[in-house]
Amino acid sequence: MSDEVRELVRRSLRGDQSAMADLVDQFRGQVFGLCYRMLGHRQDAEDMTQEAFARALRSLANWDNQREFKPWLLAIAGNRCRSLQALRVRRPKLIDEFDALPDRAADRQQARNLAEEVELALERLREDYREAFVLFHEHQLSYAEIAETLDCPVGTVKTWVHRARRELADHLRRRGVVQESPDALRRI
């Protein structure tokens, strides 16, 4: 963790409001990104981001400064999202409507659709697979940091990321996003 973050935390612990605001500004995008991926809903993600930051700032004294700050913060955000998911009935997803569309649309714009297809496929992933994949590929966390965030062994995290890749690849193949012979991907 950078010394800058350590310094911000130190000042925040002394009650420096501007340091707290800087800390929020520095990580708000990543925390919101994780919440959005987990919840699939912008407003809920923003609410959970706010809650996660509020909790983190109130319990800054509990953070072990020998460890990385980001996994600790993302773990709080992940826990908030899981609590919300346990409470609410998930809203109908666009993915269900999207699945009704015919496959292999020839006029698809490749670059745009690739990102969209991956996002839609992410929505369909098992929650722990999705969280592990997002933390690894989008947040660029190491396996050790993800294990710390999700509070599970590194081996489990690797398995989840590998399975997420496989399911996403399978989705892209079924959706015809990757232009290959249909027989070529029987193993996926």
Add this chain to the structure above:
Amino acid sequence: MRCAEFESRLNGVLDQRLWLDADPPLAEHAQTCGECRALAACYEAVVAGSSQARLPQPSSELTSRVMADVAPRPASPRPDEAAGGALRRISPVSSGRRRLARSISSRSVIAVAAMAATVLAAVVVRWGQLGPARQPRRNQEPLASRQAPGDWISAGTPGQPALTQATPSHAPNKTPRNNRSPYQGLAAETSQTVAVAMQLLPGVGISAKDGGNAAAAEPASDWVHGVADGLKPVTEPTAGAVNSFLELLATGDGGSRS
């Protein structure tokens, strides 16, 4: 390289955030095997798609909302304070003293209830002990053999009045039973029972090491003394009334026996 190894090895490369080029045997196999090449293409699309994915950004007010959330808030007023502080002016008791008063009040209620229950239980137990004496059970040994010397006993058979007085010299220190109320010790027993019960009450500060010895049940706190003193106006008339009632019963009982 075999196809079976390809996927796990490909995952190993991706775990290091690298691509096929970083593993020449993997790249060579992908060039020669169409199936594995397609698999690699799908994995590449997944990684590329996740990096291209554009997440929405949080609103610009997020930081200010968080800061408002964590800002120290003024303590919410108590209901009495919300009502203009009138109650506080009338009764200027500090919150600590108010809590203490509430605590003592609740503990006193518990103690009084426990003691009342104990007195009642003592009366019931005593009543149960006296009940069988009024109507001796079958197979019970003759009353005469149980009587202490000096007692007036009824050992006669029907038709033969046989009131006998045992020789007083056999037990000069004993009081004849008929001269002594069987309920005489009730008040003392009750007070002992109350003392033992008070030992068992949580938080009254009496050590349980005394083994229930009433004499050793010295209260360890002034609070216990206070409660006991406060109960005297209730317990003493109650004990007197109970004793009178039992003596009345005993009088009637003795008449029927003789």
